[in-house]
Amino acid sequence: MKLSQLNQIKFMLNPIVIGMLGLSLHVQAQTDHNEYAMVVTANRSAQSISDIAATVLVIEKEQIEEQAKSGVEFKDLLANLIPSLDVGSQSRSNAGQNMRGRSALVMIDGISLNSSRAISRQFDAINPFNIARIEVVSGASAMYGGGSLGGIINIITKKGSDDEEGAHYEAWLGAQSGFNSSEDSQYQVAQAYSFNKEKLDARLSISYEKTGGMYDSNGDMILQDSTQTSSQYVSQFDVMGSIGYDISDTKRLELTAQLYNSGQDSEYGIDYGYGYSNYFTTDEIDMVKGYELDEQAKTTRYMLAANYIDSKFYNQTMNIQLFTRYESLRFNPFYAGTLSASEQNTTVVGSKFVFTAKPTNKLSLVYGADAEFEQFDATQTYYDTTTAAISNGLVLNSVGETDRYPGIDTLSLAAFLQADYDLSDAFNVHAGVRYQYSYISVDDFVDVEQQYASLAGDTTDYDAIEGGSNSYSNTLFNVGALYKLNKQQQVWVNFSQGFEIPDSAKYYGQGDYNDDGSVASSTNVSDNPLEGIKTNSIELGWRLSNESLYTQLTAYYSLSDKKIEAQDDYSIEVVDDKVRIYGLEAQLDYYLTDALHAGGNFNYIMSETKEDGKWGNLDATSASPSKLTAYISWQQDLYNTRLQTSQMFDYTDADDNDLEGYNTVDLLAGVQLPVGKLQFGITNLLNTEYQTLWSQRAVYYYGGSVNENLFNFEGQGRTYSVNYNVKF
Template sequence: MFRSSFTLIAMAVSCASMANEVSQSESNTSEIEQIIVSGSRVFESIDEVPASITVITQKQIEDHLKVNPELQNLLAQIVPGLAPDTGSSSNTGQGLRGRAPLVMIDGVPQSTPLRNGSLGIRTLDASAIARIEVIKGATSIYGNGASGGIINYITKQAQADGQVEGEVSLSSRFSAVKLAESGGARISAAINGRADKFSYLATIGYEENGVQRDAEGDILGLQYGLSDAVTENYFTKLGYDFDEDKQLQFSYNYYSSQQKTDLGDVFGNINSGEKSYAQHVAPELQKKGKPQGPAGNENITLKYTDYAVFTNTQLTLDAYMQDIENIFFFSPNLANPEAGFTGGQSVIVSEKQGARATFNTAIDFDNVAATLIYGIDALNDVTSQPMVDGRIWVPEMDMQSLAGYLQTKWVIADDLVLKAGVRQESIDIEVEDYTTLKLCRSADQCSVPMSVKGDTINYDAATFNFAIKYNGYEQFSPFASYSQGSDVSDIGRLLRTATVKDIGLIQTDASITDNYEVGFNSQLENLRFEFALFKSTSELGTSSVFNEKTGVYEPVRAPQRIWGYEALVDYKLSQTLDLRATYSFVEGKNTANNTYLGGRQIAPPKFTASLNWQANDTLSMALNWLYVGDRKRFEMNDKNQYVADQGPIDSYNVLSASASYQLSHNFNTYMGIENLLNNNYYPARAQAYAYGGYNVKGLGRTITLGVKYSF
């Protein structure tokens, strides 16, 4: 079963031996501008990556925390190609170039692709992050789940040398439209230091939200809502240097974010233009079930690095464990009156254990610098989606994955960069016999239970990538790339809606995504310009269609084509004033019947602009603008209703501002105002989704006040 993977691994190891013989010179990695790591799993200069990349710096993260602490909001503002913020705890509908990204912490996957609940972006507090790297487009370097690209949170490292350093930040966030009950509190703290060969870092983030209000002063709807949410994050990283070449590092992350509220929803309707909102209600009408959100997700990683395991070769070994429990909201659509269930609440439970070995070999020829990156990945992922009440909606899926890969980079005459790589992956997913649930939206609209014979699903796929970039001129540095990603679709969605008696008859085939991209970068004195055109195709994309008889949204497997373009302008107006603007357009179709894809995958056009002013050594100010354009591709059905994710999207604007003042060497105070003009709008997802409870308006004018102490 894994023979092809081991063949590639053997080939990679032989390359290491060849590299060891070809070159005996030592590489000087200190001369490399180490900006980006996630694209090829090792440090490399961003100028040598022939693809569209967005790197969000620690300063950008800290500046955004003055306005909004949510990572979805930060990513939507800065990353071209990422869909607008959903304004909720869920990132469903917030795809990257029309496809789901793989979210990682230091290269360890956080998403649950076997049953994608779209909760991966909220897995770490922003205060623990040193930078965020976003690679757009399918990639084979990380395997399953990366058909849309990668969002990699790079955590902070210990910086202090012989002394203790740290910081404490306190802030409050509240509605400027209606103050009552909206006040929240947030504290974050970090400490790091080094004692001889031992280094340590620890961060804590704790936040209690008040109610969140829209521009009319009403409390936002509770479905995936953040009102009354309590968020906790505890992160630690310990390191030990055996010598200058060998390091051992241990990290632990705990993240919990649950909505603990006594409110109840008043559901509106997208077709009648009525918004959903929350209000105080009698106990029997309050939000039922357990608090929704991640219920204490944990990650443990052990990493060993040897910078000189062979001549010119670096070795990285890491092992990780992960325990995820994401609780969803109580839904009456998960009812079964015959069995006594008035509704239901599901939980995605996922346990991962993985190990990886990565080799990085540098070879110097005449006028050519070559890098070989190769290794193996092994992963066991056990995921299911039971109900809180004990029913099983998605049976346990036990995935065993083994992959080998080889990635090469060739820098010719310092200016021409060539990349080529291959990944061979073998996946087995074992599913026992199970029975689908009978679920009723109403007395006469119920699904039909189906007893399904289980089996082991096998996947074997080889994916390839090739890219070229020319850096001869700063004024025009073009690139082109082709990359593939192998994606095991959201198997859980397919299993829970099965209409056949044998798992072998369910269309669970993996899909190969082909990604094509051309673009260029330009540096003209104080102006930087980036532009990219892209297209991706998949043999078997997954969308949904509503079955009027059963009340179930059934997955549809069909070929898809997605295309678009992105642009970025970064202009230094003066020594103290910077302007950054982005624009992205993405569109997509089901090519089998030439119909447009819905809002779950395709976002409307997006324009963002940021103006940053460093007035003096103590005062800085920023103004951020988000514009989301129209997208109206669908007509109402014969009942004069929009269905699924096909609602029309009207344009809207959101303007935010922030200011920071350095009181002293140790104290900094700041203020942020989100939705400065108190625009009354629905976010893009709220307009596109006809599913019940999603039509929640955007956050009204909201103020953040805070102070930070550093030592």
């Protein structure tokens, strides 16, 4: 098929049946190379991947560890292995890293990391040391509700029940460097203890990772991400614990807890020039020593979950999940007339109830309800601009704090029903419905500019912009079918609807004021309620699997009735311009022998918006470029090696803004020792010079009339890594 013909493809499927409501999925791999012989179970209701009408991908622990221990950063690791996911940012943020051109729902053990405030740090959430596998479904999902228009990534953590009976210890020791200077280093220490005995199992792990400076292919320190914060000079702690108890043969209780902290402590900062002179020129900008800031960027997250399963609850399986999540996300100061940094806090409590039943041999039902309550607030810390200006932007002294966004409370309630019916041994149909109700309460809020004016000495008594409440009620449908051509091949088609509420914090609380401090005009709940966005998706898929080959090819199409548009002040508007995204997603793995195999994946994607009655390419700040990855791998009992390459392709939007593609190559190798294993890696093997995808997006999003070099976050140059791990 020629690439030009792809514009005629308007098919898409919605994955809906695995991981109902985001509860934990479990995967058991067979001994051969047949990827689709895996059994996926949701709530103890087993289903082979070959029976699922969805683009399903399971990233196993061995794949994750091979990449992570070889120095591949987590966001890049995911992009290498997930066809529909954009390339990584190499910064703390996964902003603009979409799935099939849209936002993804990211979860840990079924607990969503997405929030009403669209902050992109879902991948700054866990150390790969604690990951057992990752479940991925591409495309929108009516069964998950909002936030999953592009797909679902469910990170499953390691548990004591994963191990054989007895006590076990696991340790990782790793180091990484490009040997550019004494600052160019990274190391990791991780330790876990687990046991599995009779009815009780548990695991406790502690990992610590410390990064230094990062250097580009020319040996220069990479500019720190001034917009979304950097991953340089960061100390990361990830503490996880779980305990499970089999109450009986049919009942199980499991508790999981996590404490995650990823904080920056850097002596290096961006040289903005005296009086911020470099901010308005076209000069190159460097990193220099002398950065002084008491509270630097960090991510802090606490999670606690309880799962109860009863597989014989009135002839059905009942799964109950109760959870809470708290996170505090702090940014570094950003200069935009004033010099300030925000800290944004989210607290979530929720529950999920899922029941699975099989009334007849041909009919299966999954139904349930979920509820979630979220509280959000944010502050803005301002810094002395004079001190910063005479120190080239390096010395930052706080002068006060205001609110950054209105406080927002969000209540979400949902109920769903999913039915699967076997018309024959080869032909299955399914249909489902989800009713979602969301209630949003917005606090009264004085516009942030007026708050800063008061902080700076303005004595005007500014009125608050009125808050209020708004509700959203949606019924989402899905319907589809799967047909087995034979034991090795299946084709499927599916239609599904998705719905999302845009970022309320970046919409409400904006206003203009009269001289006496009264509100002249504003964006408030009663006069300008924020509209939701509905997306219809359809997918047509085919897969083939046998002992030496598995491959799947999917044509997809999605259409949204509205578009989110960023404003010059970084607030958002929802406009009535439709957005359509369509393309081809594919994956192939072929075993030439038991030891030698090769393959890759690609996502050819077109993103368009309809303005003034005409379709044109979507803005470069949000559109996903096409990408291709390929690899060849040799694996034996004692040795393994993998050569892999990733290619992002060029993209040009309707305003002729370009995203320049690039290619990187990595070499991964390992050797089994009498005790433990050594894993080596060389990332960016050819020392390619490139600008990351997020950097190129940031230029268009933040650049405007300022020096674009402020957002020139070069890709990391050739880097070497070594890791020793042992489990006993």
